[in-house]
Amino acid sequence: MAETNPHRLPRTVLPRRYDLRLAPDLEAATFAGTVAIEVEVQEPTAEVVLNAIELEVDEAWLEVGGARRDVTVTLDEEHERATLAVDGGPLAAGPAIVHLAFRGILNDKLRGFYRSTFTDDDGTDRVIATTQFEATDARRAFPCWDEPDLKATFAITLDVPEDLFAVSNAAEAGREPIEDGRHRVTFAESMLMSTYLVAFVVGPLEATDPIDVDGVPLRIVHRAGQADLTAFALESGAFALRYFTEYFGVPYPADKLDLVAVPDFAFGAMENLGCVTFRDALLIVDPERSTQSELQRVADVIHHEIAHMWFGDLVTMAWWEGIWLNEAFATFMEMRCTDAFRPEWDRWTDFGISRTAAYDTDALTTTRPIEFEVVSPADAEGMFDVLTYEKGAAVVRMLEQYLGEDRFRDGIRLYISRHAHGNTVTTDLWDAIEEATGEPVRRIMDSWIFQGGHPELAVTVEPEGETATLRLTQQRFLYDTGDGSGDDATRWVVPVLVRWAPGAEATTSSVTLERVLVEGTTAEVTLATPPAWVITNSGGSGFFRVRYDAAGLAAAARAPGISAVERYALIDDAWASLLAGTIGIGEVLELLRGYADETDLSVWQRVLGVVSALDRLVDDDTRPHLQTWVRAFAGPALRRVGLDPVAGEPDRTAALRGALVTALGTTGADPETRARAQALLARADEGEEVDTDLFDAALRVLAAEGGAERFAAFRQRSATGATPQERLRYLGVLADFPGDAENDAFLAMCLTDDVRTQDAPFVIRRAIANRTQARRTWDFLTAHWDEALARFPSNSISRLLEGIRSVTDPALAHAVEGFLAEHPVPQGDKPIAQHRERMRAGVALRGRVAGDLASALKDGPS
Incomplete structure (x- = not known):
């Protein structure tokens, strides 16, 4: 080549x-x-x-x-x-x-x-x-x-x-x-x-005194005045150095490690050997003034970049089509490390959110293989997307769980030691793991890496006397965009973990875990007895959708010991099936009602994500009924969690409270929640210490309510916040204001030095997703298109345009399609084609279900 x-x-x-x-x-x-x-x-x-x-x-x-x-x-x-x-x-x-x-x-x-x-x-x-x-x-x-x-x-x-x-x-x-x-x-x-x-x-920078991490000096490099915001990064970085040295079985390859905070940075961070550069908001942080998700994000990014010191820097891809392996594996390792660093954050359950984003692109006909031919620099730039990072990490996790963590790690150690200081292609990794495990790793993974998309596994159980046959049938999973696209006969070698229990007398000790490799269209497993329930993606680690029949879904949903990540997957699969047109809105609402007593943060985040998406499917006349439904559904959950923080409560409890408050005050338009948010802001302004997750939720609620005076105050704070996270928090909610004048002022400031060019594309993306201001934002963007292209980093334009994925209005979608057809973006042709198709899927969904949704909401939440 x-x-x-x-x-x-x-x-x-x-x-x-x-x-x-x-x-x-x-x-x-x-x-x-x-x-x-x-x-x-x-x-x-x-x-x-x-x-x-x-x-x-x-x-x-x-x-x-x-x-x-x-x-x-x-x-x-x-x-x-x-x-x-x-x-x-x-x-x-x-x-x-x-x-x-x-x-x-x-x-x-x-x-x-x-x-x-x-x-x-x-x-x-x-x-x-x-x-x-x-x-x-x-x-x-x-x-x-x-x-x-x-x-x-x-x-x-x-x-x-x-x-x-x-x-x-x-x-x-x-x-x-x-x-x-x-x-x-x-x-x-x-x-x-x-x-x-x-x-x-x-x-004009300075560095912390180095700390010795088993012989490796570690520092945080920062601008003056940020020294008191470096302790968490030092703790996180030191943990990662020790964790990865042990995991890879190879010493850290450089002579020191500096983590450098940069005010303007197009990426999140960059794994330069021994001199890792970061956006300052992803390195410089005050744990006492950060939300759980902000703190987790900082840890994730630090761990991701340090993982690259081995996987990417010591062993490097031969050419840019292999960048997926660098980034996917570092993403996988960041979560492994963060899960060990803060087990209480339950990082693997939280990974469901990221995996959902990957599914959402991979269910399109415009998806791409994880690895594809890269010819030009523009092609290489286009590789840095959700399929490289999140789908790639998800399929690595799927393989690890199927093989077993220890055997998988043995293969990784063999790969690192064999190729240290060299360059590799993807199959070198599979060959090393295959050699270490004796499993057909290359045959499995080639089907996932070199073709786009993912399967849906239809699950049927047929009792046959004292035994039963579990049948798994795969077909490609695709959203319905209204253009007649369907299954295209693509098939995968699917590693599946199936957990099941025998009939009515089942106990925890009688649960069986089966490893099944689905090759071709169908695989069958003989069960020793008819099952009480079957969970076909045990542990939620498989990158495939699961379709049960009604009885199978009900049994899985109430299976004893079903984990949070498995509950998350049931909701995620149901919403995806609605987008695919294989179930109706009534089935989705019925499933959501079954989660009214849910306690896990990630599961609630997926539920509330569905609820937020419903807000884009209803018209203005129906919206009050949705707001009533949300208040009746989420209000009791908030009262169970507690309206106010409790000393010593888990970080994820605080985050769950914030998520519920946000949903009630925004999608639910709950007057009581909005009043409480205003009181919370007043208390903070008077110097009272306020829980950060709750305060973040209050800002989102107040922004959704709107107001010129409030907009001006938030705008001022976006420039003067005490930490990078605080400044970005205020900047982000400026995109949520519903008023025309506020939207105009916000968009205008995004094209000035008031908003850093690294941040502006992402907050404009958020404004495109603003239900009341999507059209106005789009019109502004198209009117200032050349200025935006000249001003913003080239790799950020496709990320900015990701906001169109939330568009469900046919007229706006038509305008978007016409403009983008005439204004191609070379560095983002594949992601933008995906954004456009996902938008069409949303428009088609609204056309299919809006009427049924309106009728269901008028009947109330019960």
Whole structure:
């Protein structure tokens, strides 16, 4: 592929070591640099080809055997290359050194070597120079062989003003003044690594004192005034270092670990070896002033990035189609680590929310295989989506649970040790696990990785005297978008865990767990006796839908010992079946009523997610009936949890209270809840300590109620909050206001420096999902489309457009379709096609069930 793809470099010259020196000028937003790259010429060649884009090359020459060889430089902007034509005849095979001097711009696009700004506590504007190189942007900072399999070592030097902090991948080896008044900071040489993992950050920053984690120094790098918000990240990071060292059976591969908070960052975080960069809200946190979900998110992201130090940095994919494996496995490992770090958060049950998002895309005809061919940089950028992360993690979890955790880990350890410092393809992982377990891992996983979609398993039980036959029949699961699409005969090798109990005399000890591999359309299992109940996705770890008949569903729902994640799956499957058109709204409402006494946070979150979606299916005349239904349904649950926090209660109890309050005050429009939210805000304004989950819910409720004065107050607090989480909390709810004037003001501020470009796309997405302001938001966006494209990071546009998935109004959907057909987004063609199809599924659902829903709601909640 490298030989035929115009975006791949020839393999005639390969890098071995970079000696890179950079001198950023933060005030002028420029940088200059030199690099000496030790290479190995593989065969005689008259040119050296490497990557460069948005750079001016001032000088270039080669050193061969101590002698200088002059070259002529040609830059190819289209293919992002620099070609060095060698004067005086071809280079012979063997070692050489490529010397380059170059200049560039510290851009404001949050990629390559870029500038990030913040205002310090004195009101002074400050600038940071930082990096984001994944997938193909190291070439914007220095000429290099910018492909993941072309690993080399890096010796980095930064010339910086003496009062600025500098950090890179390896430990600082020296700092000395130079003639122009700056300081030259040198760093130790790195291990072999890919260019996308190189990092350097320069600015008015400071670092915590390092803590020793079994010989690895760990620090948090942050701007002044944030030192008191670093303790949780240090605790979380230290836990992860120890956890992963033990899990992988290989020592941490770098000489130190710095976690760096960056004010402007297009991604959540980036796994640069030894120098991980984060959005500050995903690293800098006050546990006492954060919601449970905010704190969990910080832990998840820290654990995800540290997992990459082994799975991604030490062992790296050979080319970008393998990025799914890096990200899916890190997502899987983040949850393993977080579950061990805070068991009370019940992380694997909570994973249901993320898995639902993956299902929601994978049930579309426009879904894609987890792994697909990547040709260009734009293709690589399009890989960073819910299918790479959440579906990928879900199928890894499915395999782990089917094989058993210890056997699976043995395979991972074999993979890491065998391929350390190297590059791999997906099948290398399956082969290692297969070798360790003796199971047909490659045959199973190839069916999940190389074809899109997922199956639905129809469950039937046929008693046959004293025994019974359990039959599992698979077909592809697809939403009904109203265009006649249906099953396309795609089939998977499905690893299934089935739990069942014998008839009426069943006890806990009589429950049986079966491992079933469904190959082809149908698999049959003989049960020793007719079952009292069958749970066909035991533990909720399988990435497939389950369809029971009415009796089977009722039996599963009341099975003794059914877990929260299994209860979650029953609701999730029912809502998906409604979107697929295989059940009616009445069946969904009946199932929801059965959860009125539910106590688990994640299950309630899925129930309330369905309730919120129903709000998009009803018209204005029916909406009061839905509000009444919600109040009758969720009100008693809130009273059971308690209106006020209790000292020492579990974090998930506080989060459940917040979720119920939010639902009652927004979808339920409950006057009492809204009054209580206003009183809560007043108490907080008077300096009273208020539970953060409850306070977050109050803000959402008050925003949904609206008001110009309240909008102005929340807008002010979005700029002045004491923590990054608090500022984002206020910014987010500005998108929820129902009034036209507030919506206009909010959208206008999103195109100014009042909202960071890393945040604006996500809050505009939230505004598109605002029931009362979707059309107005869409009209604003289309009127300012070119400005948005120029202003926001390119990888965020498809995420912004995710908001259209909630659109159910046919007229607005038609307008969206027409605009996007005429305004393609190269970096997001696949995700945007998925957003459009999911929108059509919502419109079709509303057309099918709105009438029945209205009738059912008028009959009341019972």
